[in-house]
Structures are given as structure tokens and as C-alpha cells.
Amino acid sequence: MACARALRISLIAMFWIAVSAVWTGANAQNVPKAEVKTEQVQATLLAHAPQGVPIGLQPGAATGQPVWVGLQFTHAPHWHTYWKNAGDSGMPTELQWTLPPGVMAGDIAWPLPKKIPIGQLANYGYDDTVLLPVPLIITPEYKPGVLDEAMDVRLKATWLVCRKECIPQEGEFALKLPLRSSTALNAAAFDAALKQQPAPLGGTQQVALTDGGQRLAVRVSGLPASARGQTLELFAETPNVLLTGATQAAPGEAAGPRTWTQRWDGDVWTADVPVSPERSESPEKMPLVLVAGQQGWRADAVVQGAWPAVAQAAVVSPALEAALKANAQNSTGGTAGDANAAAPPGTATPVPTGTFLFALLGAVLGGLVLNLMPCVFPVLAIKVLGFAQHANDQRAHRISGVAYSVGVVLSFLALGALVLALRAAGQHLGWGFQLQSPAVVAALAALFTVIGLNLAGVFEFGRMLPSSVTSMEARHPVANSLLSGVLAVAVASPCTAPFMGASLGLAMALPAWQALAVFAALGLGMALPYLLASWLPGVARLLPRPGAWMDTLRKFLAFPMFGTVVWLLWVLGQQSGVDGAGALLALLVVLALLLWSLGLTGRTRVALTGLSLAFGAFMLWSFGPMVTRAEAAPAAAASTVGARWQRWSPADVQQTLAEGRPVFVDFTAAWCVTCQYNKKTTLANEAVLRALDDARVQTFRADWTRRDPQITAELQKLGRAGVPVYVLQAPGKAPIVLSEVISAGDVQDALARLAPG
Template identity: 40%
Template sequence: MLSLPSGRFAARLLLTLAGLLAGVPASAQSTQDLLPVTEAYKLSADASQPGVLKLHWTIAPDYYLYRGRMKFTGGDGVTLGEAQLPDGEKHHDEYLGDVETYHHGIDAQIPYTVAAGTARLTLSVQYQGCHEVDPKICYPPHTEKLDLALPAGAGAASAPAQGFGAALRAIDAGHALGAGSAALPAEQAFRVEALATAPDRLLLRWTMAKGYYLYRDQTALSVPDAPALKLVPAWPAGTAHQDEHFGQVTVYFDQVEVPVGIAGDLQGRRQLTVQAAFQGCQDGGICYPVMTRSLQVELPAAAANGAAAATKDDAIAAPETGLLLALLLAFGGGLILNLMPCVLPVLSIKAVSVLESGESPARARRHALLYTAGVLSSFAVVGGVIVGLRSAGHALGWGAQLQQPLVVAVLACVMFAVGLSMSGVVQFGASLGNTGAALANRSGPAGDFFTGVLAVVVASPCTAPFMGSALAYAFAAPIAAALAVFLMLGIGLALPFLLVGFVPALARRLPRPGRWMETLKQVLAFPMYLTAVWLAWVLAHQRGADAIGLLLVAMVALAMALWWFERSRSRGAFSRALVLVLAVLVAVPLYYLSQVPAPTRAAATVEGVVAYTPQKLAELRQAGTPVFVDMTADWCVTCKANEHAVLDTDAFRALLTKTGAVYMKGDWTDVNPTIAAFLQQYHSPGVPLYVVFPKGGGEGRQLPTVLTRGIVERALTEASR
């Protein structure tokens, strides 16, 4: 006999069952033969006796109900006593331990009282059961809402239902539309997130599992602790759907983002609790009861007229950088990026290309100009995308493209391919000793330009000193000023090679070409391989071992394609066509990698580290505890450098003990609207972000992106006074 435990293990069990059922022979009973939940367990209610509600379930053959999975909740003005349930059939369940179950039927009685003026007897009845023969499957917990007339003398006359609640009571939310494969728990089938895009605007995002959809018109938004505020959603176009219960409706599959306006006086609120009630179904399967989620949203400061503005308390977080200073900081930050470890592998490529140019000034200038064009074009594209998304009300941070697993995997393959080229497996450009000069004339400029593009891509996980303020200015500045800041970053990044290309005195100091350069080129391939390894490590944190397996398959296919590409140079058309076939094989595992779901992340268990949530931060601050907030990501090289040098040390842990501070960490490796809202609140373009909240209250102090022990010690010492 199969039973269903609660919690995360239940979700895993349901998924396992779904996979096992997929392999059942055609002769076995199909899941399509399962009854809808309300036919497997038919519930009837009798409220004719004052003060006692009688319930009866008629249970279909081969189905059973759990006694311990029944729950009864009274509605407005209704107080329920202890339910009187008969003893069930006792046995030991593999997952739940000792349980009692019911077959065929069950009668229950629930005493109740109603408050004066209560018009109807309303309550929710939750139960759960299973099918005990093939296919063995358990239904998700099911809730039915009862709305019954009170017997004479038990309450006042009934009142008409109004509004959204009446619409929900018009249908039993748990009725099945049919029985398909085992359904996911509601928390996995429907995920909802919220973030503030302006002081009076929110963005709600629903993400549905594959094969599930959300009703547009069965959704209600409210602010329970501020009833005067009204939330006005602007729903995008959805999919037309003919529904058994509601008729022609609009639904959403996969994901939907809904801009929501806040109407009413916020009265300086910095945090809002949004309650979202919504309903959805499995396509061709069960419909879920109405789900209610409470979402905490951090709001940016607002001026009296409703526009965003920094208050006096926000002065420490607001960017006060002028355009000229922002340009200088961007130039300095771009220049220092050349020394960051994430850019070093690409500099290896450029070092070889400049050395290969020998003493030819024309070739040196060409290398420098094309590399600079690639850098500036890439920064212009990044700036344009960020400005465009900002204008549309979306939030995007520096390095946020590495939150996308497919981008990480493709970039790892690119670094791997470049390493293979430098190792001599494949020749993309000209070889040393002027071999293949014709090929160089065609592919050399493209290679220089692409190297500049690659430098910008791999530089994004790094944040150099001076960059933080410049990027914060760019993320909030007018379009022209923002683009100027990004272009100045590019000029700083490209400057060393511009100088080498256009200053003959520097070029003359470069070593003369020779056979030793081939060895150097092969040695410099290994930083490229290490970069690919680092990106694979990031991917493992984002999507787990399955994604790493698919990435390794893609890399093997890529190596095969490049190997055959080199061999096909002197062969016929068939050999060159085979290169295209092998290249397509690289895309297959990458496609499946993009479908791998994110693993369930457990709460932080590292000793001395508290996982960031707005609620926990507010609780600590209310208690008068100083807090060090660290917003980080696995792909952020600057974050990892700070952890190694300062935060993951015995000295830092001793400092926390001395000051009584709590170390709170937020992980932005994947998309996380809660952390994005915190970054936006402090005008941070990305991670790392470090904020120290003082013991006695007041606004947090934002620290530089590159930490030293002295900076952290001074900040925590002051916060603990």
C-alpha cells in the first residue's frame, strides 16, 4: 500500500511516481482511468441539526482516505469544535509511520457555534487519499469550501455573497477536470514573486510548471494590513481557453509578468505585504483549490507627489555622483579591470596576437583598433539593453546575464574552444611563421573584434574599485549619460592595447617573435580551461549535476567538431558538411540543459551565517542587533575574492562575536526578485553589495565593493556602539 508523506519528500515521491508510471506496459491500468478527486471521495453535508454539522464521504472501490490528513476550518463567525471521527483501519505506513485509513465510507460530526449576526455556516474541509492498486498514486491535499444554510434558531437569515468571494464559491475549486499524471504540489506547480519597480509600482511574476496554467480572472490582489490601498494589475495578453466551469477564459502557461499599480496614500511605507489569491489547473488534469500567498516587498523611498526621491535617511545609499566624476570613475574602473582575474584569460589571447604582429606598426594598430571596437560595441549594447529594460520597468544588474544557465554553459564552451585553439587542436586564424596568411587576412580582424567582445563578457562578473559609483550613476541617469558611462568603461578596459598599438616606444619593448611564442601560446591555453572549469562550477550551483553532465557532453561534441573541422580543410565537400552536423550535435545537450529545473535550495546551514529575508532583517533590527548584509553570487569573482580575503576568516568571525553582529547573506546566483529589490533600494547595479545596519536603528551604511579588514572592522565597530 502506498501513502504520501508531507513536505519536500512528498513532492519528490510524486515526481518519482510520474516517472515510474510512464514506463507501465500498455496492458496495465492507465492513469487516465483514475477518478477525479471529488468522484473518488464524494462529500455530502447535513446542517439540519442546530450546533452539529454532519459530514459523509462515499469512497469509491480501491480508494482510501487518511484519518490524520483531515482538517476543518471555520469561516467568518463560525467556531468549530473537535471533529468526531470513527476509528480507521490501523497499519504502519512506510513514510508516515502509524496511520489510520478509511475505505468505502465515513461519517463525521463537528460541533459548532456561530457569532451573532452570522448568516451562513461556512467552513473549509481538507482531506487527502490514495489509489491503492495499479496505478498507485496519491492525490494532493484537497480542500472543499462549504456554504450551508443555518438551521432555524442557529443564525440570522443568509446574506447574498458579493465580489470575488462569490465567484470563488460558485465553483468547488478542487473539482478535477480529468485525471492525468500525478500532479505536483501547489508550491511547485505555481511559483509567485514580487518586487518593487518604483515607489508606487510592483511587478508580480507567476511561473508555472510545464503543463500547468493560471486563470487571469480568478486572481485577487490585496494589502491586508492597509485596506485603503488598492492594487491595480495590468494583465498582458494571455491564451484563450474554453473552461468547463467558467466558460471562455484567459489563462497563462509557463510564465507571466504583471505590472501592478498601487493606488492610495502609502504614508511613507518602506515595506508592503501583498496577498495574492489565485487559482490554476493542470492541463487535462486536476484543478487546485484557491491558493493564497503572502509576499513581502521592499519599497524605494517616495516623495510627496509619488515620484521616487531620496529622503534624508537615504542619503547614504543614494548615488550623488555627477556626470564628470562618474566618467572619471568609469575610466579608472575599466582600466583596473585589466588586472582582475576574470579578464586575465582574454588578455592572454591579446598578448599572443600583439606579439605575433612583430615589429609591424600597421598590424599593431590594427589589432588595437579592432579590439577596442569590439570592447566599445559590447559596452554600448550592454548599456542599451539595461537602459531599455529600465525604461520598461524591469530590473537588470551588472553581470546578471550569468544568472541564466544557458548563457553560462555557452560561455564555458566558448572558453573551452578558445583553449583548444591555443593548444593547437584547431586553427581559427593565422599560425606562426606567416603560415596560412590568406586565412589570417580573412579571419584576423574578426578575431580581434571578437576578443574585445569576449573581454567584456568575462569582465562582467568582476567589479573593480571605482566602478560601483559609476555604474550606480549609469543605472539611474538619463539615457545619454548612462551610455557615456558604459563607453568610458570600455575605453578604460581597451586603453593598454591602444597604447601598445599607437605608441612605438611601448611596441619596441615587446619581445621579438620567435619559436618560443608557440610554447607561450600553448601555456596560455590553460587559463582558458580554468575559466571553463569555473563556469562549470557556477552552473553546478545553479542547476546541479544533471546540467554538468549535459555541459560535458556538449564540450565533447564541440571538441569533436573542432577536430574534424581542422581535418576537413584539405578534404572534400562531404567532410565540410560533416562539420555542420557535428556542430548541430553541440546544440542538442545545450537545449536539454536549458530545460533542467533549478534544484530546491535548502536554507543556509553554514555556522554563523543567516540567510537573507526581509522579515528576518526587520526582526533583527527591531531587536537592536547590528547586522552585516552580504549580497553575493557564485559567478561574482569580486565577491569570492572578498570572501577569501576578509569574510571567510577567523578574524571576521571574531569581530562578529566582539560586536554582537549577525552575518546575513543573500545569494543572487539565480534570479531572485527579493534580492533584486534590496539591490535597487541601495541603488546598487549588481553584486557584491555590503550594507551594515547599526545597533541603535537608522539607515544602513553601504560599504565599498572591494573590502579590506580595516573597512569592515571600522563599520562593525561603529554599528555596535
């Protein structure tokens, strides 16, 4: 009984660490700060208010010098971000401000861009260091509190950073702008950025359509004398009109289909520029930016002539549209998939009663099968020990089963509510999201280390805690069983069992009460075997009487715990690198030393405990940041993740389908044990690989180990909320979504369904 009591106490002691870590992990990557740093760029939110923030203005009163904020990018060598017109490819940086009432943000004061040639194409953007300034408009309605000393400025920014490959990135930023003091530390950066603004040109500038709308004749007057005679660069603010990749013709050479010319007629600058064959705009006015060296001018030119009809913009092909609508039909009979396809992400869409009941049944079955997933094996070990303890006490056995079941269901409801709330707040999350945080992985590794050491007999809580604490198991057996259910869900949450994926995917698009009902059904399915076993007398009669064998079983069950720690260390290595995994392993060794020393007596306990605490504090201060640091994906892996498996991207998948080749996508994660099992068995099977090669299938791997909004969005399109997900698709056909646990026969059958006829 003392051994079981110690195990229960260890669960109570560590449970709160896991709960706190789950919440912290869900939000750790979203805590706003003044700087976001990746391997490609360092983005910093800066402010400039040399006269402070004007407060208490009367309507119409002058504000003095403006208040400026801005996002500064410092690019790694050869990387660049984009101007407001990105050119042939790319995406302009977008800024979304959150400001107090009465404060408004103006438009970005875009500095002069650079032309970035890419073969026959060209982009417009920035390299080295660039600041994107934004003026803040302080209105009379801004009324800070009497005790407020600063104004909160928050920013959510998205940008695309490119070299040869492109990486979409985002960041959340925050700073406090002092209300009653000057903020001029970044004056030089803002002065330099504002000097890079194009000067406005007055007068009437003209752009005339020529050659049947295939070319533009540009005439700009009013340029300063210092610019006359110079060769100018031309940038159109309106995207998708000019042929961005056109080069300047040699002196005396006539303009060609992909070249442009310029010359001076006295004080008037003229140019003959080709129009893009993929033109998608027909503007009546064209804002133009002309650049000579470090100077620039902006002209609003009126377009003369009628634009030819614009070619119809490319849309989703009928085959792809049908495929998206049919994504979830393989698992839900079509109705759920249609509901998901019809609703935009994040929209709660009611479904027919039959579909909802089908989802509940799938959730119960998925919860049942979840007990057979490798993630849950350590919890099975704990439950076996608990069953043996109550083998001769039918009442205690039943109370334990009910309390455990309540803990499981409530935990599923709480986790489901957290996922739904964070998704409603705009976060790209799915099932198992907490394991995408290194902090949560580290906390769970510490939890299972403590449980394993206790089971192995390295320490006993009874020797280090007051008797009132060690007797909690006897006084609160219901709470102990309930917490065991909570721990079971914390461990099982990374897994997705068969029948479970479609129900979870549908739940993400349902109204809150229906979604929570699906999560409750999952919990009921997972707890059902233990609930039935606790209420069936025959189960208790099969168990041997409590005795000395329980101590041997207890120590044996320590090894599944240590195996789970090894797995969590490997997961952390995928997120924080080998240094992060090594740092966590060192901290776990110190934790084991501390727990062992607390179980000693006399002066030895005092000395070793003090030494352990001091050494542990030093290790945590020195190596703790290495554990929680999310390591960026290696640049070498940008295009491929293996000789056979290409790194997944929506563009590459669509390009492969356009070439007439089928695709197979493995949505996976390092923390998903089911994913790793399938990867080492079915997806490494020679017969499967040969069948894929015979069908000319291109294989892709979408790694969700770290949070990836693109993968989350793709899973949502497929009607799924977690991994593993396996998708096989041929050009012009609906994708086939396979089961979460796949066999070689499943893949071969799916390939046969793609065959013509």
C-alpha cells in the same frame, strides 16, 4: 602567423554565438507560455469560449455566452495561495492582462476561500487545485484582421505561495483563442470554478458596531432554507477589519476577545465578531461571504455606527528613511545617493554637473581596475599573444590598439543600452544579468572550449574552412581586433571593480544619454591600458621578436581558457544543478570530438565527422534541456544558507535591526569571480568572523546567481547595479556600503564606525 590567424578566426566564428546567447539569455525567462511550473505550484492559463469569440457586434447587441479565461493553480501538498482578502498575512494573486484593442478583462470571479489557521493567526486562500476565472468583454471596437485566426491573450501574474515559509513568484503567460471555432476543452474546470462562486443575497443586511467599536453584530437574512440551522464560515472581503484568527466559541459560551459566536434567529443568521486591534479600514459597507460546505452566499452589509479613529499606519522609521537616503553617500559624496532615493525605480533623474563628472571619473577608474579582475585574465592572455605578433610592426600595433578600444567602448554602449531598455520595459535587471541565464553560461563555456582547443593545437581552422575564410585575418585585421574588444567585454561583464559600482548604480537612474556616457567611460577605462601600450614605442621594444617561442606561449595560454570553462561549469551547477553541469560537460566533450574530426583528412574525416554529428545531435536532444533548465532553490535552503550565514530577506533584516542587532549583508553570485575571491579570503578570515561575533552582527547572504527581483530592487536602493556589494548596518544608523574588493581591515574599520560614540 598561422597560429595567430587561427585564433582570430576562432574569435570571429564564436563571437556571434555569444552575442546571440546574451540576447536570448536576457529574454529566455520572459518568453510567455501557457504554463509556469515551480516546485510549489503549477500555474496554467486556460480559456473557455464554447461559442467562439463574438466578432462584429453592433452596439448594444448581446454577446451570447461569455468568453472566459483564467489562471489555474495546482498546488504541491501543504502549499497554498491566497484569496482577495489574504487574512493576517499573505498577498492576493494579481493578474495584469494584455489584450487587443476592443477587448477588456473583468474582475476575478474569486471562488469560495478556505480558512488556513496559523497559530493565533489565520489566512484565507486555496490549496489543491483552484481556477481563478476572468470574463473577457468583447466590445464592437474589436476588429481583428481579415487573416487573423486567433486572438492573442497575454497575462503577467504575481502570486505568493506559502507553507511554513512564503515564496513570491511570478509568471508571464500567453495563449491564442481561436476566433471562429469553439474552445470548450476546459469546460469542466470553468463549470466547477463558477459553481464555487458565492450566490448574491438581496435585501438589506446589517453590521452594527458594538462595544465601542471593538466588535461587530452581524445580521444576514434571505439565506436559503437549506442553509438554516447550519454552522457557517464568515469571510470579510475588506481586509484588515475583522480579527481573522478569531475562533468560534463553544456552544453556550460567551464571545471573548479572540472568539466569535453565531446563531439562528428563525431565518436570520446572526454573529458577534471581534474587530482587529490593527484595523486599518473604516468601511461604510462590508461585503461578506458566508460558506456552508460547498455552498456560499455574498451579502453587501451596511455598517451602522461610527468607527473609532484608526491608529496611524506604520511608516518607515526616521532612522531607516535617513539610511536609505544615505545609502550611496559612501561612494558618491551624498548627491548621487539623494538623487537615487528621491526618484522611484525606473525614473530618469538628472543630476548636477559635478555629480555627473564624478560618476564619469569613477567609471574610467573602474574600467582601469577591471583589467585586474580575474574575469578578464583569459582576455589578457589573448592580448599578450596579439602584442607579440605585432611587436615589429608599429603601424599594425597602433591600428590593433585603436580597433580593440573601439570594440570595447561600443560593446559597453550596446550592453548598457540593452540593460536600460529591458529595465524600462519592466524587467528587474542589473550589471551582469546575462550570466543569470543558464543558456548564456553554456554558450560562453562552449566559446572558451573552442578557443582553448584551438590554442592547444587540437584543431586548426585552416584545415576545415575555405581559404577565403582563413585569409580573413589578413584582409580584415581591424575587424579582428574590434571583435577581440567585444569578446573582452562579454567576459568582463560579470565583474564589478572598485569605483565602478557607484557609477553603474547612478547610471541606472540617469537620463539615457548620461547613462550611456557612463557606460562609454567604463569602456574607455578598460581599453585605455591597451590603447596607450599600442601607441608607446617603448612597449613594443620590450617584447621579444616573433619566433618559435610564440607556439609554446600559444599552447600555454590554452589553460586559462580551460580554467574559465571549469568556472562556468561550476556557475551552471548553481543554476541548473549537478545534472545540468554534467550534461554540459558531456556536450563539450562531443564538441571537442567534432572539432578534432573536422581536422582529419580522407575517409576517416568523413566517418568520424558523421558519427560525431549524429552522436552530438542525440546528446543535444537528450540532455540539452537539462542544461538550460533553471533549478529552483532547494527547500532546505529556504531559511539558511549555512551555519553562520542566513538566507537574506528584507523582513529578516528589518526584524534583526528591530531586535537591536547589527546586520552584515553579502550580495553575491556564483558567476561573480570577485565575490568568490572575497568569500574565500576576507569573509572566511578568522579575525573578521571573530570581530563580527564580538559586535553581535547577524550575517546574511543574498544570492543573485539566479534572477531575483527583490535583490535587484535592494541593490537599486543602495545605489548599485551589480555584485559584489557588502552592507553593514546598525539599528538607527545609516548603512555602510563597503568597496567591491574588501580586506579584513575594511570590515574591522566599518565595525569600529558602528561602535557607540
